[in-house]
Amino acid sequence: HHTLRHNATADVRDDGLEPPVIAALTGKRPDTAALTHALARLHTAGVDVDWAALLGSGGRAPRTVALPTYAFQHQRFWPAPASAPPASGGEGHDPAEARLWQAVEALDVEALTHTLQLDDGEAVDTLRPALPILASWRRRHREQAALDSWRYRIDWRALPEAGAAAPTGTWLLLVPAGHDGAPAVRTAVRALREHGAEARIRTVEAAGADRGLLARLCAPEAGEAAPDGVISLLALDESPLPGLPAVAAGLAATAAAVQALADAGGDGPLWCLTQHAVAVSPGDPAPSPVQAQTWGLGRVAALEHPRLWGGLVDLPASPDHRTPARLAALLATGRTQEREDQVAIRASGTLARRLRAAPPPRTDREPWRPEGTTLITGGTGELGSRVARYLAGHGAPHLLLTSRSGPEAPGAAALARELTELGTTVTITACDVSDRTALQHLLETIPAQHPLTTVIHAAGTADTTP
Ligand SMILES: NC(=O)c1ccc[n+]([C@@H]2O[C@H](COP(=O)([O-])OP(=O)(O)OC[C@H]3O[C@@H](n4cnc5c(N)ncnc54)[C@H](OP(=O)(O)O)[C@@H]3O)[C@@H](O)[C@H]2O)c1
Structure with missing residues (x-):
C-alpha cells in the first residue's frame, strides 16, 4: 500500500x-x-x-504486435478530418477564426451569419457577393502557405572545437598520382600520423582506375592487416577522363573506389576529401563545380552503402595548422550514428551541413517576366512542356523548345498551337543537347530581336536501374 x-x-x-x-x-x-x-x-x-x-x-491470450522500428518514423494510423484548417498562417490556432474561414470557403452564408452573430438581414445580403472573392483569396492563400512550407535551404552549423579525439590504427590513403605534395594530401597524412594513427599511402593513376584496379590497390599486401579506415583524395584529380572529357578522372576513380570497397565487403569507413566543393558562408568563394560533383556522388554512395560510408569532408582552399587536428577529430568519430558525415573545415572551425526550413520569398517584388528567347531543352517532354505553358501564360515573347525528336515528338503540334494561343511565338527544333556542335548551331540561330535570356534545362532520360 x-x-x-x-x-x-x-x-x-x-x-x-x-x-x-x-x-x-x-x-x-x-x-x-x-x-x-x-x-x-x-x-x-x-x-x-x-x-x-x-x-x-x-x-x-494477448498477441505480440510489431512496433515501428524507428522512433523517428512517425506515421499516423487514424483519419484526419477532411476540412481541418492548416496550422500555418496563425488562423488555425483560433477556433473561431477557423470556423469563420471554413464558412467563407464553403460559401455557407448560414454558418457565416451564425459565426458573425448577424441578425440583420441587410448586413447578410451585403456579405453575400463578397463571399466568392474571399473564398478564392482564401484558397490561393492556403495553397501559397503550403508551398511556402516546403521551402528548404542548406545551412552550415559550426561544430564545437575538436577535443582530443583522434583516429586509431592504420588508414589507407588513396592519393591521385602527381598530388603527393598537395596541401590536402599533406593535411590528411598529418591528421593521421600526428595523432597516433598510421597512413598507408596508395598512389592511383586516376585516369585508368577502374573497379578492378582499385580493388587490387585497396587489398592489403602480404603481411598487412586490413585498414581501419580509408581516406580518398582522388577527387583532387580534376583532369578530364580520356574518352569522356566532361568527367573528371578523380570523380570516376572515386566512384570506382566506392565500388571496389563495396565489392570487398564494404567495411570502411570511407571518407572522401574534397577541396572547396561547398560554400559555407557568404564570404566563401563560389564552390568548384568539379569538386562539388564528388559531394553529389558521395551523398548517393552514403545511401547505397551505409556500412561502408564514413563521410565527405571539404577542406579549405588553403589548409592551415589547425586543419589536421580538425580532420583527425572527424575521422575519430568512426562509423557512429552520431557522426557528422557532410562537413566543411574552414579557418573559423568545422561546420556541418543542415537542411533548414527557409522563409518564404518576399512578395512585394515585381514577379519575374521572361523576356527575349527562353530556351527549354526537353521542351516537348513532361516537365519541359509544363514549364513552357507556364511561361507562355506569363507573357514569354519567344519560346524555343528542343528535344531530339523536335517537331516529330508526340503532341508537339498541339503544344505549339496551345502556346501560340497563349500569345507566345514558339519554335520547336530537333537538337541533341549532348551534341555540342548542334547546340552551338542552335544558339546561333536565335533571332536577334529575341536574344537568349533564359535557359531551362529539362532534357533528360530517367534510368533508375543501378
Ligand atoms: N517528371 C518528374 O516528376 C521528374 C522529377 C525529377 C526529375 N525528373 C528528371 O527531369 C528530366 C525530364 O523529365 P520528364 O518527366 O519531363 O521526362 P520526359 O517526359 O521523358 O521528357 C524528357 C525530354 O527530354 C528530351 N531529351 C532526352 N534526351 C535528350 C537529349 N539528349 N537532347 C535533347 N533532348 C533530350 C526528350 O525528348 P527526346 O527523347 O525526343 O529527345 C523529352 O522531350 C529527366 O531527366 C527526369 O529524370 C523528372
Missing part, C-alpha cells in the same frame, strides 16, 4: 539494497488500473510477471 511504501524503501535502503518498491494500491486511481500499473512497473524493473495469469490464456 502507498502509505507503507516510504517505510519499506527506508528499511531496504538500510541494507544497502534498492529493489523496486511499488505501491499496488494508491488511492488516486481505480484499483484495477493501479494494480495493472504496478505490474507494468515491476515488469519494466526486470521482475518476471506472470502475464498469462492476469491477461488470460488460450483464445484470450
